[in-house]
């Protein structure tokens with residue numbers, strides 16, 4: 394079998410259809426692909442939330458069979474299209490390589506399925522806009538349809554708490570936002586280095602860093618504007634790292650950093666205000682570090698307080714919110730419109746310019762290119 398390509402979207406339907414479910418039925422999820430991230434992102438969260446993994450397909454039937462046996466997926470189908478067409482599947486989880494997100498997301502939406510897609514939900518602004526438009530049409534046909542882009546960090550209580558603390562005014566007016574996602578280099582054969590699969594540091598990690606800047610914009614007068622950026626290519630069109638400088642309408646500034654060639658792991662958000670700062674040191678909860686650290690400025694006494702967000706993974710919280718949205722119509726912040734706006738932000742980033750590794754500056758040590 395093969396994953397294949399999704400069929401062309403069928404024409405707009407006739408009468409609106411209600412997506413049927415019982416309020417407390419376990420969510421019935423179909424998986425596109427036997428991705429590495431599945432165990433963390435959907436298998437364990439499904440166990441934690443009581444969801445059923447009803448079907449999976451992969452390009453290799455053997456791999457799909459092995460994955461299903463290992464993780465208790467109820468049946469193996471021949472293709473991604475078969476998973477989408479399966480009447481028992483009500484929600485499709487899409488963890489395919491980035492370049493395959495948009496088309497399969499639209500195929501699932503057209504079939505009347507709810508969609509939980511890995512980030513970034515599209516390869517570029519044009520694709521994100523296309524998905525946004527298709528969702529506007531399909532959600533009118535299938536009342537209650539849910540589309541969620543997997544910015545899981547946003548749904549964890551530690552990030553929710555960071556936002557509450559910023560909103561409370563405890564750290565004063567927001568002056569600077571730092572969002573930093575760094576990791577050591579994956580193997581050269583990793584899809585994240587493949588231009589055709591929409592690889593690169595901004596696609597893999599920078600999307601989180603830029604998304605967090607946009608989210609924090611709600612507390613700095615609105616959406617940030619990119620004022621400077623620098624990056625280095627790993628190969629033509631595929632960035633190894635990038636630093637992006639932004640300014641918010643309030644005059645506050647921000648720095649979003651991402652790297653797939655760092656010497657260490659770091660995934661943190663820091664918000665600096667006029668009276669102190671608040672940080673989430675492990676945004677994606679990779680190291681089971683659920684701290685929210687609040688520091689008063691020296692003028693405000695310099696005290697430090699540590700709160701804890703709790704031990705459920707970011708992905709478990711994400712699946713809870715997704716399930717609540719499917720079952721009860723609860724809000725999804727990272728919906729198709731949010732993804733469309735996020736795609737527009739990425740479009741405004743400058744083209745990467747090649748530099749040799751020796752030329753790579755230490756992060757934050759040199760001025761950004763301003764434009």
Ligand SMILES: NC(=O)c1ccc[n+]([C@@H]2O[C@H](COP(=O)([O-])OP(=O)(O)OC[C@H]3O[C@@H](n4cnc5c(N)ncnc54)[C@H](OP(=O)(O)O)[C@@H]3O)[C@@H](O)[C@H]2O)c1
Nearest residue numbers: 396426427428429430451452488489490491511512513584
């Ligand atoms: N890995 C992480 O830590 C992580 C964390 C958060 C989010 N994500 C996101 O999750 C998604 C999957 O990441 P991953 O690391 O789990 O990816 P992966 O396992 O390398 O690839 C995901 C799937 O994409 C398909 N695929 C891979 N290479 C392909 C190729 N050359 N041509 C066509 N299809 C190909 C495969 O589907 P088949 O199984 O059908 O062969 C594979 O299972 C990405 O969008 C990523 O941004 C990953």
